[in-house]
Amino acid sequence: MTDSFRRWNRSLLVVFGVFVIVFLIGPSIVIVPMGFTAGQSLSFPPVGFSLNWYGKMLSDPAWTSGFINSFQVAVCTAVVASVLGTMTALGIARGRFPGKTIANALILSPLVVPVIVIGIGMFSFFVRFKLSGTLVGMVIAHTALSVPYVVVSVSTSLRSMDRNLEMAAANLGANPWRTFRRITLPLIMPGVFAGALFAFLESWDEVVVSIFMTTTKFRTLPVVMWEQVRQVVDPTVAAVATVLLATTTTVLTLALVVRRQTPVR
Amino acid sequence: MSAHLPSGRAVRTDRTALALRGLRKMFGDVAAVAGVDLDVQEGEFITLLGPSGSGKTTTLRMIAGFTEQSAGSIEIDGVDVSTVPPHKRDVGMVFQNYALFPHMTSAENIEFPLQMRKVPKAEAKQKVADALKLVKLDSYGPRYPRQMSGGQQQRIALARAVVFQPRLLLMDEPLGALDKKLREALQLEIMHISRQLGATVIYVTHDQEEALVMSDRIAIFHDGKIEQLGSGEDLYERPISLFVADFIGESNILHGKFAGGSVVAELGTWRVGDAAAARASLGADSPAALVVRPERLRLIPRTGDVPAGVNTVDATVTDVLYLGSTRKYELRLANGQGVGVRQQLGGPETTWNPADEVRLAWDVDAGVLVAGRGA
């Protein structure tokens, strides 16, 4: 491409790029100050500054229990999904078993099937085992939804790993188990950890399946927010939204930093 | 033997360190290795040399136990290890891309095989220090592989492969990823270290110069088999086939038929030395090829006497290349075939120019007879 073309083309693109960035994150950022308003309604610019709405959020048991429930579900999901997902990624990468293609399709299908279908399907199945509205039921549901991210993340780590390293370890006298413990596992650990964080995020923000899988006795934060948004909208919702966003951003930053740590040969 | 690392054995013993018997490897219907027999003496440095796809790396991997052979056996120190898993074979290996564990320091990498063998901590530490010293990287113990250059990484890989005194040291194109200068320096270093340790080395490369420099013996691989096994001089001076003659060094090949102690072709009849004729043992009228190295050819005027014991063929100079210590002539024979001649400079040689019509001459004993195409 000639330089002159590049120059005007680039400056145009850069302006466009900035617009896209504003479009992508601007709306979410707008919410943050609204939760700190001293006024009575969700308005922009916010009137004054106060922590009233955060106080209201913390004193409302619907929000606080929602927060605790969400956190419990997300942590358990992250643990279960990363263990199952890592085992599976290893099995697919290293092992041979019949129907590998079908297995791959099954693992990725929770990302493909519309969540509403998963939601009503899981509800009508789990309700028979009295699992709807329980921590266990939610963890099962969210694990199914988030495990593909773990499998993909760990598989990527496994693919980028030099297979010669495992051969070298065997050559140097390490049996298969020690080769795994000392070489393979440490090298894919960033992928496992990032996968666990992605699983946490998927569970933390999940609404649709949760709407069907929770009951008034056990609600997650996004479900409580969903009900609030459809009824009265006061600045508490903005405060809750800010908390959700802050958690997401923190965990995501952590995940991206971890992913960078992957030892590169 | 020193306290920590094996010291050099003064002379090679006659004990067989490695024996391959009828080794084969099939990938589907294709034989990657099609029957290899090889005996390696203790302390010997053997190079498996061949073009890519000739089966040399597959052979090495079978020795290490990474690939299971389809047939045949592998004996190390007289024991069949065919069914022994790689981690129990006790052979050291240096990989082309080093294969250093990126999450461990140099010292930890070198200590790894000692840990696997449950060597006491203090002893292991001393051995690591000795191994680092051996490869002249004494102070590099705490460094991670990514903090070192390619040459340094390969030296650490070498230290790791010898620190546990393996029965065999395998090297899979260890210098392939390095630039020429570093490669040459490391060739010498690997030679010295392996001699110092008295190690039995199986070295894989496709670089013939490297093979000539380093090896006691070279096995030329071709189509999954060993085409010829011998010292570098054997292979260069007395190739047994067209493939070896062509693969090792530059060569001029004159095709014809073998008849009455000579190679007969349209361009002339060339006598073959008795020793060369005996080695090739070709039947009368079978296709034959006469191999003459560029430095064995001389350029003489077309007019004038041909001395006794010399073969000749007429040629035309096409290019003259000045290469410093030598001058290289590219010539064309009457049938269009190209021929190269290397002239050592510094003597009273005549200089020829492009388009000069000359005669190529060589001593009868300088020509090597091999079976020709279609034989």
Next chain:
Amino acid sequence: MSAPVAVKEGAGRVMRGPLISRWGALAVPLLLFLTFAFLVPMFLIVVRSVTDPVNIGMGNYVTFFTTEANMRVLGNTFYIATVCTVACLAIGYPYAYLMSIVPQRVAGIMLVFVLVPFWSSLLVRTFAWEVILRDTGLINTLLLNLKVISEPLPLIRNTFSVILGMSQILLPFMVLPLYSVMQKIDPELTRAAANLGAPPFSAFRRVFVPLSFPGITAGCLLVFVLALGFYITPTILGSARETMISRFIADQVQVRVNWGLASAMAVVLMVLTFVVLAVASRFVKLRDVYGALGEG
């Protein structure tokens, strides 16, 4: 030199024997788990669609396909999904292209701006659009204060707001596959085209765009399929007229408690999704499409 046999050296498998089954067995727990937690529930929906109420057979499907209002929902769903896909491509392509030509460090920052929304709560992002677009929202308040308008503009509860919100939420799903493809296009190629005399735009159009085609297909596919199943955003930002199929299913379950019809529609939505994916899988590897998301 004679031609060497075309054998790839060192292609041997590593660590064979009993280990193979042992490695493979690691995948079994998850496959069993997904069978019970995911496959069986999906299968149950299919069963329910023909057995609820008892002996209905294909009745639920007949009801769905013969009711004009229901078909309008289906049409609406396709229309909104299509417009969102086009909008995402129009916005996402230049952005991804910019990412592919700027220095690595800048591209990394641009990627973060895509990943943060990708992983942020869809509900929160939808809520943000409501706060911005509603009658007492950010835009209308601003314009009223500036006296540009005297009445609030109808920015919300219409097709426009649904498409705006959905496009913004789906944009990362377009950018990520596009970028992962564009990243691998050798910049020397467009330079080579220019060197061969192609005018700048022509070099871009004839060399770069065709090479980025796998990314375009993957991105469009992903956005379209996800848009088909959208529930939260069209429900909050749209009115009853913008009802998409997911909301319709939810309403059948929650409001009318008509599980049979809801299940039948869920099956229709599932089948639609799979048809789109099946057609598209002829052009792109689905694993690559989804792989692009987790690898960021």
